[in-house]
Amino acid sequence: MEFEILHARSTSFYKTFDRKSELQHQTHYCPGCGHGIAHKLIAEAIEELGAKDDTILVSPVGCSVFAYYYFDAGNVQAAHGRAAAVATGVKRAHPDKLVISYQGDGDLAAIGTAEIVHAANRGENITVFFVNNAIYGMTGGQLAPTTLVGQSSTTSPWGRRPLNDGYPLHVSELLASLEAPVYIERVALSDNKNIMRARKAVRKALELQKQKAGFTLVEILSPCPTIWKKDPVEARRWVAEKMIPAFPLGVFRDRKAEAPVIPIPHKTVAEALELDSANAVKQVPAGRHRARDLKINAAGFGGQGTLLLGILLAEMGMREGLEVSWLPSYGPEMRSGSAHCYVCLSHDRIGSPLVPEPDVLIAMNEISLRKFGPQVVPGGTILYNRESLPPDFAAPQARVICIPASEIADRLGSAKVANVIMLGALLEETECLPIEQALPVIQSIVKKGSLMELNERALAAGREFIEHNIRVGAVSQPDGFAY
Ligand SMILES: Cc1ncc(C[n+]2csc(CCOP(=O)(O)OP(=O)(O)O)c2C)c(N)n1
Ligand code: SF4
Numbered sequence: 399m400e401f402e403i404l405h406a407r408s409t410s411f412y413k414t415f416d417r418k419s420e421l422q423h424q425t426h427y428c429p430g431c432g433h434g435i436a437h438k439l440i441a442e443a444i445e446e447l448g449a450k451d452d453t454i455l456v457s458p459v460g461c462s463v464f465a466y467y468y469f470d471a472g473n474v475q476a477a478h479g480r481a482a483a484v485a486t487g488v489k490r491a492h493p494d495k496l497v498i499s500y501q502g503d504g505d506l507a508a509i510g511t512a513e514i515v516h517a518a519n520r521g522e523n524i525t526v527f528f529v530n531n532a533i534y535g536m537t538g539g540q541l542a543p544t545t546l547v548g549q550s551s552t553t554s555p556w557g558r559r560p561l562n563d564g565y566p567l568h569v570s571e572l573l574a575s576l577e578a579p580v581y582i583e584r585v586a587l588s589d590n591k592n593i594m595r596a597r598k599a600v601r602k603a604l605e606l607q608k609q610k611a612g613f614t615l616v617e618i619l620s621p622c623p624t625i626w627k628k629d630p631v632e633a634r635r636w637v638a639e640k641m642i643p644a645f646p647l648g649v650f651r652d653r654k655a656e657a658p659v660i661p662i663p664h665k666t667v668a669e670a671l672e673l674d675s676a677n678a679v680k681q682v683p684a685g686r687h688r689a690r691d692l693k694i695n696a697a698g699f700g701g702q703g704t705l706l707l708g709i710l711l712a713e714m715g716m717r718e719g720l721e722v723s724w725l726p727s728y729g730p731e732m733r734s735g736s737a738h739c740y741v742c743l744s745h746d747r748i749g750s751p752l753v754p755e756p757d758v759l760i761a762m763n764e765i766s767l768r769k770f771g772p773q774v775v776p777g778g779t780i781l782y783n784r785e786s787l788p789p790d791f792a793a794p795q796a797r798v799i800c801i802p803a804s805e806i807a808d809r810l811g812s813a814k815v816a817n818v819i820m821l822g823a824l825l826e827e828t829e830c831l832p833i834e835q836a837l838p839v840i841q842s843i844v845k846k847g848s849l850m851e852l853n854e855r856a857l858a859a860g861r862e863f864i865e866h867n868i869r870v871g872a873v874s875q876p877d878g879f880a881y
Pocket of ligand 2: 427428430433531624
């Protein structure tokens with residue numbers, strides 16, 4: 399019987415490696431390096447699963463930092479140790495993509511220990527290929543957490559001594575002690591038989607991810623001839639003779655996810671928290687204010703209540719059943735340093751709590767106006783805590799409303815409520831949330847009964863300012879922008 403042996407490059411690889419200007423037909427790996435074999439197994443599995451156009455590979459820092467030179471897939475290159483965390487974000491943003499975190503042992507088991515443990519513990523539906531070559535390859539051979547007892551490295555020239563360096567870290571066994579992972583196997587690139595086993599494991603892990611089973615990891619014992627100072631054949635033998643006895647091969651987890659699925663109740667947060675009747679949200683007749691997606695930056699000096707203003711907005715949003723985020727930023731000073739917070743109100747999940755381009759800026763002082771005013775989106779709004787803008791300041795893209803909130807607050811009896819005046823103005827101007835909900839929220843958060851009446855008047859003052867001065871056109875506005 400005659401056999402025809404076909405060697406073909408997987409279609410999941412680029413035809414030529416264009417990022418390598420000189421050698422476009424070969425990789426940057428040393429001859430005999432396990433990374434090349436691991437890449438091949440992964441590329442073939444992606445091809446077999448028909449997932450080439452649906453795969454996003456997160457490459458690490460280490461010798462495989464340039465994996466994106468080769469895989470014709472979506473590619474992200476993560477900071478050292480962060481690949482599992484980056485893969486988490488990518489997967490959550492693209493749940494239907496096949497997301498791979500490809501990591502070396504320095505990357506995953508040293509600087510990235512926290513990231514991998516928590517990604518596994520959360521049961522992220524990602525696949526991790528953990529290439530364990532018992533050493534830091536890229537940086538010239540320092541001790542890795544997986545370096546064998548007695549193995550010498552540049553930082554353990556007399557060999558790893560457990561009393562000084564600890565014992566080799568068994569990542570697969572460690573992660574298999576967690577509840578969430580569904581599949582963990584250790585394989586080796588020591589000989590053809592084991593490479594075929596590795597091939598199956600790689601494919602199985604990706605298939606499970608495709609089925610949305612949960613967290614999968616394949617640890618691949620891999621030769622590093624260059625740092626081990628061996629030729630490729632000796633290096634493979636070393637994997638078989640030294641690494642496998644220290645890191646036994648096998649399946650450490652293979653089961654369905656068992657975590658109970660807890661449905662998210664269709665309740666407002668106030669209901670879910672069973673707030674007492676004094677704090678509970680009163681049923682209000684549907685007014686013209688509607689829960690509306692909005693990104694807000696509230697900025698000023700510490701002590702002006704901008705962070706509290708953000709908390710009130712976020713809480714109001716939660717009680718309306720919106721997704722919300724509140725991200726404060728402040729210096730070490732309790733008073734008079736700069737402080738601002740980003741608030742997102744959204745009907746969809748919020749990808750990032752950062753708000754580099756707010757729809758609304760509440761600027762409680764001039765510094766904040768100058769710093770953040772230019773960031774407001776075209777058609778956005780700036781609420782500025784003064785009677786007029788500084789003569790040399792302009793934000794032509796935005797609708798600017800000057801409200802002397804601090805002055806009004808003084809007249810009401812306390813400068814402290816300037817933030818609540820701004821809240822009233824914001825709610826009236828943008829109609830982003832039902833203004834009727836503001837007082838119960840203030841009551842439940844501020845909890846100072848004595849200030850309640852003042853807060854009520856401050857809220858009304860902000861609202862009336864917009865109603866009387868803006869809606870009837872008493873304050874001049876730049877042309878062209880209106881809600
Ligand atoms: C924050 C940070 N710390 C340290 C380094 C230096 N560094 C680059 S690669 C590497 C270790 C890589 O080893 P490993 O993950 O085992 O991958 P290999 O090169 O063996 O494939 C280190 C420490 C870095 N680039 N960034
Ligand atoms: S140093 Fe080791 S891990 Fe890095 S490319 Fe060379 S053989 Fe591979």
